[in-house]
Amino acid sequence: MSKSNTVLKVSGVSKRFGGLQALSQVGMEIEAGQVYGLIGPNGAGKTTFFNVITGLYTPDEGSFELGGEPYRPQAVHQVARAGIARTFQNIRLFGEMTALENVMVGRHVRTRSGLLGAVLRTASFKQEEAAIAERAQELLDYVGIGQLAAYKARTLSYGDQRRLEIARALATDPKLIALDEPAAGMNATEKVALRGLIERIRGDGRTILLIEHDVKLVMGLCDRVTVLDYGKTIAQGTPAQVQSDAKVIEAYLGAGAHA
Numbered sequence: 001m002s003k004s005n006t007v008l009k010v011s012g013v014s015k016r017f018g019g020l021q022a023l024s025q026v027g028m029e030i031e032a033g034q035v036y037g038l039i040g041p042n043g044a045g046k047t048t049f050f051n052v053i054t055g056l057y058t059p060d061e062g063s064f065e066l067g068g069e070p071y072r073p074q075a076v077h078q079v080a081r082a083g084i085a086r087t088f089q090n091i092r093l094f095g096e097m098t099a100l101e102n103v104m105v106g107r108h109v110r111t112r113s114g115l116l117g118a119v120l121r122t123a124s125f126k127q128e129e130a131a132i133a134e135r136a137q138e139l140l141d142y143v144g145i146g147q148l149a150a151y152k153a154r155t156l157s158y159g160d161q162r163r164l165e166i167a168r169a170l171a172t173d174p175k176l177i178a179l180d181e182p183a184a185g186m187n188a189t190e191k192v193a194l195r196g197l198i199e200r201i202r203g204d205g206r207t208i209l210l211i212e213h214d215v216k217l218v219m220g221l222c223d224r225v226t227v228l229d230y231g232k233t234i235a236q237g238t239p240a241q242v243q244s245d246a247k248v249i250e251a252y253l254g255a256g257a258h259a
């Protein structure tokens with residue numbers, strides 16, 4: 001068992017696609033309240049690692065603990081229930097649903113009435129639905145887009161869609177929130193606001209795993225960082241340690257990858 005303040009402990013994850021070893025024995029330990037960065041050049045294996053821990057890909061090897069309990073990331077809904085929520089590099093919202101409804105969908109992971117209650121529209125279902133809508137509105141306010149609750153998701157700006165994805169992830173009350181390139185496509189002002197939001201989420205006691213190409217953002221925000229290159233961990237530590245690591249400079253920054 002891990003120390004009690006470890007939220008996610010992953011050891012020895014390997015994943016092969018045909019002849020390509022996308023991940024080789026990758027591990028990390030994320031403690032409660034940390035923002036943990038996962039970086040590396042294009043094709044290093046970051047998304048594959050995310051997909052493994054969130055149940056989209058089945059690893060060839062690896063062990064997983066969430067909140068001190070072993071978990072098997074076999075299916076996306078199981079992982080959500082276990083307590084990992086994620087956003088995607090390519091935003092995945094329900095475009096024709098309102099912002100509020102998108103967050104409500106996230107919240108349904110934690111509801112009790114279930115499908116039968118929804119079909120029969122039982123009193124307890126209606127009560128629960130009202131509570132979910134209220135919580136969803138709170139979360140939209142929290143990420144700064146409360147005034148956009150009634151707008152269809154597809155009509156929101158890029159930055160606001162990313163905020164909406166974060167609100168939806170928070171709606172599941174996750175032990176860990178995994179953000180896949182949240183700053184991708186954002187302008188400088190949006191990035192500053194995003195950084196503020198992530199700091200706020202951490203300040204409220206949440207734990208965050210972040211894939212991000214923007215090195216400045218990662219180094220300024222993260223408590224610890226893992227650097228992957230060709231599917232292998234080449235460095236792990238504080239931003240200062242990682243930044244001065246010769247292998248990182250050569251493999252990652254030296255490659256000129258989005259520095």
Ligand SMILES: Nc1ncnc2c1ncn2[C@@H]1O[C@H](COP(=O)(O)OP(=O)(O)OP(=O)(O)O)[C@@H](O)[C@H]1O
Nearest residue numbers: 017018020022040041042043044045046047048049
């Ligand atoms: N489903 C798949 N089938 C085959 N190969 C894959 C698959 N998914 C990823 N790969 C390969 O695995 C390697 C790691 O890719 P991955 O997307 O995890 O890298 P990444 O670090 O997230 O890259 P980027 O920064 O460009 O998003 C790449 O060589 C990629 O082509």
